Amino acid sequence: MSSLLVTGGAGFIGANFVHYWLRQHPDDRVVVLDALTYAGNLASLASASGNPAYRFVQGDIRDTTLVGSLLEKEAIDTIVHFAAESHVDRSISSPDAFIQTNMVGTYSLLEAARSHWLGGTAAGEHRFHHVSTDEVYGALGVEDPAFTEHTAYAPNSPYSASKAGSDHLVRAYHHTYGLQVTTSNCSNNYGPYQFPEKLIPLMIVNALDGKPMPVYGDGSNIRDWLYVEDHVRGIDMVIKQGAVGETYNIGGNEEHANLDIVSRLCASIDEIFAADDGLAGRFPHAPAASGTATSSLITLVKDRPGHDWRYAVDASRIQAELGFSPAHDFNSGLRNTVAWMLANEDWWRAILDDSYRSWIEDQYEKR
Ligand code: NAD
Ligand code: DAU
Numbered sequence: 001m002s003s004l005l006v007t008g009g010a011g012f013i014g015a016n017f018v019h020y021w022l023r024q025h026p027d028d029r030v031v032v033l034d035a036l037t038y039a040g041n042l043a044s045l046a047s048a049s050g051n052p053a054y055r056f057v058q059g060d061i062r063d064t065t066l067v068g069s070l071l072e073k074e075a076i077d078t079i080v081h082f083a084a085e086s087h088v089d090r091s092i093s094s095p096d097a098f099i100q101t102n103m104v105g106t107y108s109l110l111e112a113a114r115s116h117w118l119g120g121t122a123a124g125e126h127r128f129h130h131v132s133t134d135e136v137y138g139a140l141g142v143e144d145p146a147f148t149e150h151t152a153y154a155p156n157s158p159y160s161a162s163k164a165g166s167d168h169l170v171r172a173y174h175h176t177y178g179l180q181v182t183t184s185n186c187s188n189n190y191g192p193y194q195f196p197e198k199l200i201p202l203m204i205v206n207a208l209d210g211k212p213m214p215v216y217g218d219g220s221n222i223r224d225w226l227y228v229e230d231h232v233r234g235i236d237m238v239i240k241q242g243a244v245g246e247t248y249n250i251g252g253n254e255e256h257a258n259l260d261i262v263s264r265l266c267a268s269i270d271e272i273f274a275a276d277d278g279l280a281g282r283f284p285h286a287p288a289a290s291g292t293a294t295s296s297l298i299t300l301v302k303d304r305p306g307h308d309w310r311y312a313v314d315a316s317r318i319q320a321e322l323g324f325s326p327a328h329d330f331n332s333g334l335r336n337t338v339a340w341m342l343a344n345e346d347w348w349r350a351i352l353d354d355s356y357r358s359w360i361e362d363q364y365e366k367r
Contacts, residue, residue, distance in 0.1 A: 001028060001029070002025070002028045002029075003028065003031070003075050003076050004029065004030050004031065004077075004078045005031050005033060005067075005070060005071065005079045006018055006021075006031070006033070006080045007032075007034070007061050007080070007083035007109065008034055008040070008061075008081070008082035008083030008084060009032030009033070009034050009045065009056075009082065010036060010040035010045055010056075011034070011040055011041075011044075011082060011083070011086070012039075012189070012195060013189055014034070014083070015041075015044035016191065016232050018045060018048055018054070019047070020233065020236070021232075022051055027053075029074065030053060030054050031054075031055045031056075031070060031074050031076065032045065032054070032056045032057065033083070034057075034059075035058065035059065035061070036058055037085075037097075039087075039195050041193070041195075041347075041351070042056070043347055044193040055074075057070065061083045061105040061106070061109050062100065062105045062108045064109075064111055064112045067112035068112045068116060071112060071113070071116040071122070072122070078128075078129065078239065079109065079113055079127070079129065080235065080239070081106065081129065082131045083101065084101055084102050084105075084131075085097045085098045085102060085162075086159070087195075087198065088157050088160075088304065089197070089304060090159075090197075091157055091158040092304070092306070095158035098159055102162035102163055102165070103166055103169070106169055107169055109128075110170065110179065113126070114177055114179055118178065125180070126179075126180050127180050128170065128173075128179055128180065128181045129181070129182050129235065129238065129239050130166065130170040130181060130183040131183075131186070132166065132184065132185045134147055134249065134311050134313050135156075135157070135308065135311065136153050136155050136160055136163055137154060137155075137185075137311075138156055138308065139154075139156060139308035140309070140310040140311065145312075146251075146313055147249060147312065148316075148317070149246075149247050149248065156306050156308055167183055174244070175245075181245060182239065182242045183248070184234065184238050185247060185250070186231050186234070186249075186251065186313075187224035187225065187226050187252060187311060188224060188226065189226055190227065190333065191228035191336065192336075192337070192340045192344070193228075193347070194228070196348055196351060196352065200334075200337060201337075203265050204265060204338060205341070206297065207266065207294045208269070208283045209283070210285030210286050210297065212297055213262055213266075213294075213297045214299055215299065215300050215301065216301060216302070216303045216307060217300070217307060219257060219262070220257050220258070221257065221307060221308070221309055222256065222257050222312070223255070223256065223311050224252055224254060224312050224313045225252050225261075225330055226250065227252070227337075230326040230328055231250060233327075234250040234318060235250075237322040237323070237324050238322065243321075248317055248318045248321075249315050249318065250315055250324070251312075251313025251314070251315040252326050253326070254329065255312050262298055264334065265334065265338070266294035266298065267295075268334065268338055269288055269294045269338065270293060272342070273289065274288075282345070
């Protein structure tokens with residue numbers, strides 16, 4: 001039996017991880033530590049709340065005393081560190097929170113872990129798993145090979161620079177102090193519980209509400225996409241079987257240009273509306289409700305400053321060494337995501353209040 005501290009468990013990937021872990025490892029204890037920033041949402045954890053193996057604590061990862069007492073009282077042997085500021089656009093307009101949470105917060109968590117596992121009475125097997133991103137490797141051109149674990153770091157945004165800094169700290173705590181760490185660097189995730197500021201959920205809610213679907217620049221930027229359930233399964237494999245001190249890239253082998261993704265989503269929403277009469281009543285502002293193509297909402301807008309052109313992940317290490325491969329391809333993952341958004345309108349409606357909408361619109365105006 002293991003006792004996990006999951007930081008950022010009320011966010012998108014963290015919540016998926018918590019549900020996955022409670023399902024797959026019912027004998028383990030899962031303690032979530034989350035500050036509940038704008039991106040944290042207890043509704044994403046609602047179905048775990050009656051489970052005696054689960055506990056939620058609202059708090060900041062920079063609170064080393066709080067983290068120390070949780071490690072002690074809950075006899076934590078594994079930290080899974082998701083907590084972060086995660087949205088690139090926000091890091092461009094307001095970098096401060098990114099430095100605070102991603103760098104200072106990770107440092108603070110590492111200090112608490114070092115003091116508890118290496119300096120106190122709890123010495124023994126432990127694991128600090130750090131969840132990171134492929135963005136630390138920078139941007140690729142069309143012919144460049146995909147990022148491997150040996151690609152030099154070249155972060156381009158305040159977000160990716162702050163994640164790169166946190167990766168280096170995690171590495172240093174292993175090298176210098178012997179903290180038992182692993183790190184995973186994953187590509188773009190999508191799926192249930194993703195905050196609708198990220199490309200895929202934002203496009204779905206705008207399509208359903210008949211709002212413009214803003215595609216940055218000419219829409220040619222490429223990302224590698226992984227369904228979130230595959231990511232959390234990959235993290236499980238790294239925690240259970242990964243070598244201490246090592247890093248593993250996780251990817252979907254699904255490179256797609258933004259405009260292709262948005263066009264695919266539009267076509268799929270048109271088809272779903274055509275097959276289900278009830279949707280026009282639920283979403284009267286959607287073009288698809290009146291038989292108009294959803295793609296009529298696609299609007300090319302000013303580009304993101306410093307916009308990385310392409311990411312691609314070489315995930316051959318985790319495949320060869322740990323046996324990981326994605327279970328979902330992009331088509332099935334997108335279908336599941338659209339279906340989840342249609343079935344969970346209450347979840348995203350609660351987020352789309354006026355202040356959030358005006359924040360998004362303000363971002364476009366500032367460019
Ligand atoms: P998210 O923004 O949806 O969630 C982040 C969570 O962290 C929120 O619940 C928030 O309340 C919490 N948090 C923020 N600051 C905190 C603090 N100081 N103390 C405690 N909690 C705090 O993020 P996500 O998309 O779920 O990403 C999770 C992790 O995975 C991040 O580290 C991110 O860098 C990494 N990652 C994300 C993706 C992706 O596509 N979303 C891909 C690769 C890696
Ligand atoms: O690569 C992993 C990273 O993926 C994670 O580390 C980040 O936390 C996560 O946010 C994501 O970063 P991106 O910047 O790639 O994701 P985002 O959804 O913001 O944008 C995806 C692409 O779509 C990117 O090229 C910008 C573009 N885009 C985004 C938005 C929100 C648009 O064209 N229009 C939009 O409105």
